Amino acid sequence: MERIPILKLGRLLLVTIQVDMHDRLALALQDDLTERIVRDSARGVLIDISSLEIVDSFIGRVLGNIAAMSRVLDAETVVVGMQPAVAITLVELGLSLPGVRTALNVERGMHLLSRSLEADEIAGPDDAADQG
Amino acid sequence: MANGESVIAAVVAEHEQRLMEEWLREQLSATTLRRDLMGDAELRQQSADFLGRFREALQAGGAADANASAWADARAVLATVSRSRALKGFSPGETAMFVLSLKQPLFTLLRERGDDPERLVDEIWRASVILDRLALHTTELYQKSREDVIARQQQELLELSTPVVKVWEGVVAVPLIGTLDSARTQVVMENLLERIVQVGASVAIIDITGVPTVDTLVAQHLIKTVAAARLMGAECIISGIRPQIAQTIVHLGVVLENVTTKASLADAIALALKQTGFAITRAGAARG
Amino acid sequence: MQPTRDDSRPLRNEEDVVFSRQAVRSWAVELGFSLVDQTKIVTAASELARNTVVYGGGGTMHMQMLEDGPRRGLRLVFEDQGPGIPDIDQALRDGFTSGGGLGLGLGGARRLVNEFAIESQPGQGTRITVVKWK
Numbered sequence: 001m002e003r004i005p006i007l008k009l010g011r012l013l014l015v016t017i018q019v020d021m022h023d024r025l026a027l028a029l030q031d032d033l034t035e036r037i038v039r040d041s042a043r044g045v046l047i048d049i050s051s052l053e054i055v056d057s058f059i060g061r062v063l064g065n066i067a068a069m070s071r072v073l074d075a076e077t078v079v080v081g082m083q084p085a086v087a088i089t090l091v092e093l094g095l096s097l098p099g100v101r102t103a104l105n106v107e108r109g110m111h112l113l114s115r116s117l118e119a120d121e122i123a124g125p126d127d128a129a130d131q132g
Numbered sequence: 133m134a135n136g137e138s139v140i141a142a143v144v145a146e147h148e149q150r151l152m153e154e155w156l157r158e159q160l161s162a163t164t165l166r167r168d169l170m171g172d173a174e175l176r177q178q179s180a181d182f183l184g185r186f187r188e189a190l191q192a193g194g195a196a197d198a199n200a201s202a203w204a205d206a207r208a209v210l211a212t213v214s215r216s217r218a219l220k221g222f223s224p225g226e227t228a229m230f231v232l233s234l235k236q237p238l239f240t241l242l243r244e245r246g247d248d249p250e251r252l253v254d255e256i257w258r259a260s261v262i263l264d265r266l267a268l269h270t271t272e273l274y275q276k277s278r279e280d281v282i283a284r285q286q287q288e289l290l291e292l293s294t295p296v297v298k299v300w301e302g303v304v305a306v307p308l309i310g311t312l313d314s315a316r317t318q319v320v321m322e323n324l325l326e327r328i329v330q331v332g333a334s335v336a337i338i339d340i341t342g343v344p345t346v347d348t349l350v351a352q353h354l355i356k357t358v359a360a361a362r363l364m365g366a367e368c369i370i371s372g373i374r375p376q377i378a379q380t381i382v383h384l385g386v387v388l389e390n391v392t393t394k395a396s397l398a399d400a401i402a403l404a405l406k407q408t409g410f411a412i413t414r415a416g417a418a419r420g
Numbered sequence: 421m422q423p424t425r426d427d428s429r430p431l432r433n434e435e436d437v438v439f440s441r442q443a444v445r446s447w448a449v450e451l452g453f454s455l456v457d458q459t460k461i462v463t464a465a466s467e468l469a470r471n472t473v474v475y476g477g478g479g480t481m482h483m484q485m486l487e488d489g490p491r492r493g494l495r496l497v498f499e500d501q502g503p504g505i506p507d508i509d510q511a512l513r514d515g516f517t518s519g520g521g522l523g524l525g526l527g528g529a530r531r532l533v534n535e536f537a538i539e540s541q542p543g544q545g546t547r548i549t550v551v552k553w554k
Contacts, residue, residue, distance in 0.1 A: 084325035
């Protein structure tokens, strides 16, 4: 089974989802990301879904899981590029993707991540409890 | 004994050229001709196309039923004719005359065969039935084309009447004006979300100063739009809520939690700029 | 109202769920649905197809193009011989991540389509019919 490639960009992991994923592929991505966060000591994960034309409840759950798991591993996740039709459908479905931060595009997503990473660095190790 | 239908087929095939000329003459002398809308060359082309398909369909033996597959090509030509006339502004009657004016020349040819009166009546009747059905078909196609045009214009009106404007870097605003119905609100909201992507906006202001009343359905659409924008990574501010609308919203039990509201568009813009990291200072003030 | 074209697809595994999404998408495009409506019906199909595979133990999706006078639509029927749904009302009310419920998300899928019908008895399988009009 092919796997979705994960790119490393400094302390960030970048994922671009371009295929119509079947459930196993999505779960594999979930596993691969958590593993890479630990392996690469990543502090941020950026998931680009601008090519995803369908986000159903399963994918929504996977995105939510990725956000939650990364947070446990002290990394922030941002999902970017959700298409308007997808957003409208998710709202109708009743899925709000709690705990998932979103941004319009990769540029803004990186900006968002670097802001929260900076705040963390400024806080220093003793103040790790305070999140910016 | 040749039956009425194959007689018509034979007559049309044998005298196609003459039928064509006489039919054209009928059309060109008719009071329903619209030279202002269509040139003679085009008329000749349409007539030739139709007559050819008409003959073929008759020869294929499908005379009785204008809906039979033998008539598919003829109906296709009529579809093109109806659509083009509908777009050009012909009336439905003027469009139907295209087919109906073929009757007189065809009857003349049938009469000239010298068949006995009873046979002649039968042949003319059959010819009339076929042409009437085709003329009716033309009218139906015409209607459909007009409806398509109206639907498209309505859509365009819908989109033009509520433009989404870029207020500043990363901030868009859509001033809603007039009564909102469910369909219109949906279109506006879809446009807003598209524009948010195009402009790269992180804040969208929905101003309803110009909206006299809001019902539950519209309020729900607004809330869904705010939720969808948030999922995409943009925040919405709803501004210009009149006292009456505020009352309606409360009475209807609509819950606006997590939705930022501002009384005026000005306040909303100020907030949006602040949220996007801009500060406005007065020019010329002493800057140390 | 009459169907003008129909087709059936097996729903045995998650690859079939993906195929069913693609099939519904191509018919929706052919029918001229707006992008938002396409997304809604394909997403609904994805939810219902997955339920059929995961909860129903596998089944079939039937697709039909409909014509009702001037309007055209798409009807999808999801059928399985699985355990059935014991409390349909509850299933329609449940969200996706509710603890006690089945989490089938039927209520959500219902909001994405124009017509929604469900027949299900414990031990007798499930049959869900949805229609979306252009």
